Amino acid sequence: MTTLVQERKNKHIQNVQNSPVMTSADYVITARDFSVYYGEYKAVKDVNIALNRGKVTSIIGPSGCGKSTFLRCINRMNDLVPGCRTTGKLMMEGIDLYHKRLDVVELRRKVGMVFQRPNPFPKSIYDNVAYGVRLKGRPPQTQLDGIVETSLRRSGLWDEVKDRLKSSALGLSGGQQQRLCIARALAINPEVLLMDEPCSALDPKSTARIEDLIAELSGEYTIAIVTHNMQQAARVSDYTAFFYEGVLVEFGETSKIFTNPKNEKTNDYITGRFG
Amino acid sequence: MKDSTRKILDSAFTAFSRVSLFIVGTAVIGFILPIALKGIGAFMFTATVEHEKFLSENLDYSLSKSDKERIRKSDAARQKLWEMIDSYESSKDSSQPLEKISDLRISTFNKAIKDKDKLKSILSQTPSKRAKLIKEYAEGAWRAYADALDDAERGASGFLFQKFISEQERKLESDAEIFAEEICKGAKISRMARNSLRRNFITYPISLLNACRERFAEKNSAYLSMKGGIIELIGPRSLKEKEDMKLTRQKYGQTRLDIAQRVLSEDIAKISIRKISQGGIPIMDRVSSKEYFGNSVPGQILEYVEKHFDELLQPHFTIYPGFFTDNPIDANIFGGIYPMILGTFYLTVCAMIVAAPLGIAAAIYFSEYAGNGRIANFLRMCVGTLAGVPSIVFGLFGLAFLINTIKVSDGKSVFAGSLTLALLILPTIIRTCEESLKAVPNSYREGALGLGAGKWRAICGVILPAALPSMLTGIIISMGRAAGETAPIIFTAATSAGLAIGLSDIFTQPTPALPWNIYNICSEHEMAERVGHVQYGMALTLICIVLFLNLSAIFIRAKLQNANKNK
Numbered sequence: 139m140t141t142l143v144q145e146r147k148n149k150h151i152q153n154v155q156n157s158p159v160m161t162s163a164d165y166v167i168t169a170r171d172f173s174v175y176y177g178e179y180k181a182v183k184d185v186n187i188a189l190n191r192g193k194v195t196s197i198i199g200p201s202g203c204g205k206s207t208f209l210r211c212i213n214r215m216n217d218l219v220p221g222c223r224t225t226g227k228l229m230m231e232g233i234d235l236y237h238k239r240l241d242v243v244e245l246r247r248k249v250g251m252v253f254q255r256p257n258p259f260p261k262s263i264y265d266n267v268a269y270g271v272r273l274k275g276r277p278p279q280t281q282l283d284g285i286v287e288t289s290l291r292r293s294g295l296w297d298e299v300k301d302r303l304k305s306s307a308l309g310l311s312g313g314q315q316q317r318l319c320i321a322r323a324l325a326i327n328p329e330v331l332l333m334d335e336p337c338s339a340l341d342p343k344s345t346a347r348i349e350d351l352i353a354e355l356s357g358e359y360t361i362a363i364v365t366h367n368m369q370q371a372a373r374v375s376d377y378t379a380f381f382y383e384g385v386l387v388e389f390g391e392t393s394k395i396f397t398n399p400k401n402e403k404t405n406d407y408i409t410g411r412f413g
Numbered sequence: 414m415k416d417s418t419r420k421i422l423d424s425a426f427t428a429f430s431r432v433s434l435f436i437v438g439t440a441v442i443g444f445i446l447p448i449a450l451k452g453i454g455a456f457m458f459t460a461t462v463e464h465e466k467f468l469s470e471n472l473d474y475s476l477s478k479s480d481k482e483r484i485r486k487s488d489a490a491r492q493k494l495w496e497m498i499d500s501y502e503s504s505k506d507s508s509q510p511l512e513k514i515s516d517l518r519i520s521t522f523n524k525a526i527k528d529k530d531k532l533k534s535i536l537s538q539t540p541s542k543r544a545k546l547i548k549e550y551a552e553g554a555w556r557a558y559a560d561a562l563d564d565a566e567r568g569a570s571g572f573l574f575q576k577f578i579s580e581q582e583r584k585l586e587s588d589a590e591i592f593a594e595e596i597c598k599g600a601k602i603s604r605m606a607r608n609s610l611r612r613n614f615i616t617y618p619i620s621l622l623n624a625c626r627e628r629f630a631e632k633n634s635a636y637l638s639m640k641g642g643i644i645e646l647i648g649p650r651s652l653k654e655k656e657d658m659k660l661t662r663q664k665y666g667q668t669r670l671d672i673a674q675r676v677l678s679e680d681i682a683k684i685s686i687r688k689i690s691q692g693g694i695p696i697m698d699r700v701s702s703k704e705y706f707g708n709s710v711p712g713q714i715l716e717y718v719e720k721h722f723d724e725l726l727q728p729h730f731t732i733y734p735g736f737f738t739d740n741p742i743d744a745n746i747f748g749g750i751y752p753m754i755l756g757t758f759y760l761t762v763c764a765m766i767v768a769a770p771l772g773i774a775a776a777i778y779f780s781e782y783a784g785n786g787r788i789a790n791f792l793r794m795c796v797g798t799l800a801g802v803p804s805i806v807f808g809l810f811g812l813a814f815l816i817n818t819i820k821v822s823d824g825k826s827v828f829a830g831s832l833t834l835a836l837l838i839l840p841t842i843i844r845t846c847e848e849s850l851k852a853v854p855n856s857y858r859e860g861a862l863g864l865g866a867g868k869w870r871a872i873c874g875v876i877l878p879a880a881l882p883s884m885l886t887g888i889i890i891s892m893g894r895a896a897g898e899t900a901p902i903i904f905t906a907a908t909s910a911g912l913a914i915g916l917s918d919i920f921t922q923p924t925p926a927l928p929w930n931i932y933n934i935c936s937e938h939e940m941a942e943r944v945g946h947v948q949y950g951m952a953l954t955l956i957c958i959v960l961f962l963n964l965s966a967i968f969i970r971a972k973l974q975n976a977n978k979n980k
């Protein structure tokens with residue numbers, strides 16, 4: 139991990155120079171008074187949060203409270219939304235993610251993302267997994283084969299698809315497609331994995347598989363997962379953040395939040411009184 | 414709304430849609446079917462022996478055994494026909510042999526020479542009296558000749574009579590010259606008197622011959638009219654006559670049975686005769702040959718042609734695939750439509766090569782880069798406006814701007830036409846491609862970008878491939894449109910006649926092309942009714958090309974989408 143950090147720091151040394159290092163090495167992502175606007179509408183309001191390295195942090199809250207918005211800021215996916223702007227600071231290992239000279243493409247290689255709906259490309263399974271790797275150059279075939287296999291093994295899909303790597307990814311079931319998307323994200327070795335309700339379009343069995351997968355990946359990757367499912371948040375995450383109307387209401391260890399929430403709203407939400 | 418009302422509305426709507434579907438269906442069938450049937454007739458038809466003769470002599474086709482047999486049989490039948498014609502045209506079968514009339518002419522002159530003294534005394538009279546006396550004398554002298562002529566004409570069915578009359582006239586003139594010389598020899602007779610003798614002595618027989626000619630002119634024009642029809646039907650008789658003809662269409666008879674039958678019924682069974690109207694003006698009249706000729710020799714010739722029609726022409730069913738691969742000969746009366754097909758192919762493909770990359774680039778710009786800003790929307794509006802411009806305006810633009818102003822070529826050329834067509838289909842391509850790109854789910858974009866793809870890599874690697882099936886559909890359908898457009902190429906690329914051009918000529922040469930030649934052949938062709946089958950053949954070919962393009966668009970789309978789904 140240190141080598142990765144080193145490598146990245148070297149690459150972005152210019153970007154780092156004028157941004158003060160604010161976080162300790164245990165925190166990968168740090169937000170400070172971070173707000174997001176869609177035009178005039180403030181969707182995320184002055185959030186302060188730090189995501190721990192190698193831990194799973196779940197983000198919960200009622201619909202429209204800004205969970206996705208916040209998550210998508212971490213890999214600058216919100217750049218695609220016209221009229222979206224931010225204030226405050228969002229840092230990743232000491233680097234200001236909204237610095238004007240930040241290389242967004244490089245950032246996205248470090249911060250992988252899995253979306254609510256599985257979105258494999260209309261290509262073969264193999265090409266899907268290899269897509270991100272190929273963007274960075276043309277590794278030898280054997281090496282590429284290796285990367286594809288490891289990634290598929292990690293996402294638990296290998297045994298199911300090893301005989302039909304060349305067939306279209308669109309022929310897979312929803313759960314398989316989502317695991318393929320995870321494999322695709324893992325193939326380029328990110329540091330952070332963002333998951334925006336990765337199980338909401340899946341059946342319970344596939345959901346369970348993905349949850350297992352998250353558990354396996356924790357420790358190695360820093361994971362942020364948005365979910366509507368309280369049990370899921372409780373099962374998979376180390377930390378939980380509760381958002382309400384754009385405000386981060388409560389953030390802490392999952393066990394504490396679920397057993398002993400400090401805020402009344404949090405309590406109401408996790409006990410299912412609204413949301 | 415009440416349930417009953419809803420039901421009534423429902424069934425009314427269904428009925429309405431069924432009726433409109435039915436109307437559309439019958440229109441399509443009523444439109445396509447006749448064209449298809451007639452178009453097929455361009456290359457699958459009942460040919461006559463002339464078809465194979467033409468092909469072997471002009472397009473290097475070899476004659477099969479049965480072809481040769483047919484030619485032999487038809488030649489035999491024709492031999493008899495030509496013999497009938499020959500014997501009619503040189504016939505001497507009048508009750509008075511024509512030599513006898515000639516003899517009478519000479520003897521009349523000789524007799525008059527013997528009356529030298531009497532004539533001399535007449536010549537010494539005053540001019541007016543002298544002319545009158547000469548005429549009186551001549552009328553008596555030519556009595557026998559006049560009777561013989563009358564006799565001969567009544568019996569004459571021969572074509573030779575016409576020639577004979579002209580000959581007699583000429584000889585009368587020259588004989589009279591000698592005769593006058595003879596009479597005046599050794600006597601003091603004024604030049605005027607001698608001329609008067611020369612002229613007035615033959616006034617009477619000349620007038621007889623003229624009247625005779627007038628009567629024969631009608632008879633002959635009728636015969637020649639029918640003979641012209643026969644030659645049109647079976648072609649000239651000998652190789653030499655064939656070579657003397659300038660146009661290929663004069664060298665052969667009819668190659669198709671349907672047209673041959675029309676020639677028989679319109680140009681042989683009916684004839685034009687030259688008549689002198691009451692005002693003395695010659696007029697043409699059309700009458701039935703059978704009624705006109707009756708039982709005379711031309712009547713027998715007509716009967717022979719009608720009876721032995723099949724033997725003369727040897728009709729047989731044939732398939733002529735060369736219709737698509739042969740050059741046309743003599744303004745499409747013979748041969749195929751290869752240059753038009755090739756021209757359409759060049760124009761369409763070149764237009765595509767120009768328009769597709771431009772259109773795709775513009776579509777990518779509109780869909781991926783432009784957003785919904787004011788400038789982008791203005792540009793979109795421009796594209797929309799361009800799509801609505803009538804195609805003839807594009808043609809004028811091609812002429813005025815591409816050819817006359819920036820001079821992409823010295824005159825009409827395939828290149829200029831292709832550019833014009835490209836411009837015409839560009840808006841459609843931009844629109845369909847933009848729609849296809851917009852239809853690509855945003856999640857593909859997010860997925861690609863999320864994996865660290867740059868915008869361009871995401872477009873090339875994920876978005877374009879995903880949009881490709883429907884983009885191709887749009888492009889191929891535009892291709893079909895380009896293939897069928899007439900107006901843009903009239904001023905920029907099309908020429909009505911001409912052979913297939915090579916690939917290297919596309920920057921300098923105009924070309925025939927299906928849509929333009931369809932128009933041309935039915936409206937500007939001097940024998941439009943004889944090439945109707947070619948016109949339908951071209952129309953069918955064009956329809957098939959467009960249909961083929963559209964079907965392949967559907968096919969490619971289905972194929973690619975399937976390939977995406979279950980590789």
Ligand SMILES: Nc1ncnc2c1ncn2[C@@H]1O[C@H](COP(=O)(O)OP(=O)(O)O)[C@@H](O)[C@H]1O
Pocket residue numbers: 176181199200201202203204205206207208219
């Ligand atoms: N592209 C957008 N443009 C404008 N407003 C948006 C956009 N995306 C989300 N919003 C608004 O921002 C707020 C937060 O949305 P989001 O982050 O998607 O909520 P959620 O917590 O359900 O994921 C919502 O009120 C939503 O209406």
Ligand SMILES: [Mg+2]
Pocket residue numbers: 205206207334
């Ligand atoms: Mg959301």
